[in-house]
Amino acid sequence: MLDNITRELLTSGTLERYVNQLSVTGLTSNPTIFEQAIKNSSAYDTAIGKKIRQEKTAEDLFFELAIDDLTQAADLFRPIFDRTNGVDGGVSLEVSPLLAYDARDAGGCQGSFR
Numbered sequence: 001m002l003d004n005i006t007r008e009l010l011t012s013g014t015l016e017r018y019v020n021q022l023s024v025t026g027l028t029s030n031p032t033i034f035e036q037a038i039k040n041s042s043a044y045d046t047a048i049g050k051k052i053r054q055e056k057t058a059e060d061l062f063f064e065l066a067i068d069d070l071t072q073a074a075d076l077f078r079p080i081f082d083r084t085n086g087v088d089g090g091v092s093l094e095v096s097p098l099l100a101y102d103a104r105d106a107g108g109c110q111g112s113f114r
Helices: 007-011 014-021 031-039 045-053 058-083
Strands: 027-029 091-093
Touching: 007 014, 007 058, 014 058, 027 058, 031 058, 045 058, 058 091
Parallel strands: 027 091
Antiparallel strands: none
16 A cells, blocks of 8 residues: 655656555555645646646645546546456555544545545
8 A cells, every 4th residue: 555646746657656566555544644745846837836726725626636637546546446356456545634533524535435
């Protein structure tokens, strides 16, 4: 299980290589990892520019970027998920610490992208 994701990990083919050559079988991430990835990379600049023009809130923009990356990662892990009947191949996002004690809002954030 990999505990990291960045857009560069996806676009460079590194994550695909981890899956195919190093037998990585799943991925999890959290809002802090995404915040660091976005803040420390220009790989998100084009997507941020488009979403800003759509007048997205900062929170909506952030989660849309995260979901875009996680969806791409889930596509890479899908064959593993299918082959293991869902035992492996999951991609997940941890609940934001801001929502950790708010069952009403956090409930939709838990789980895997498949």
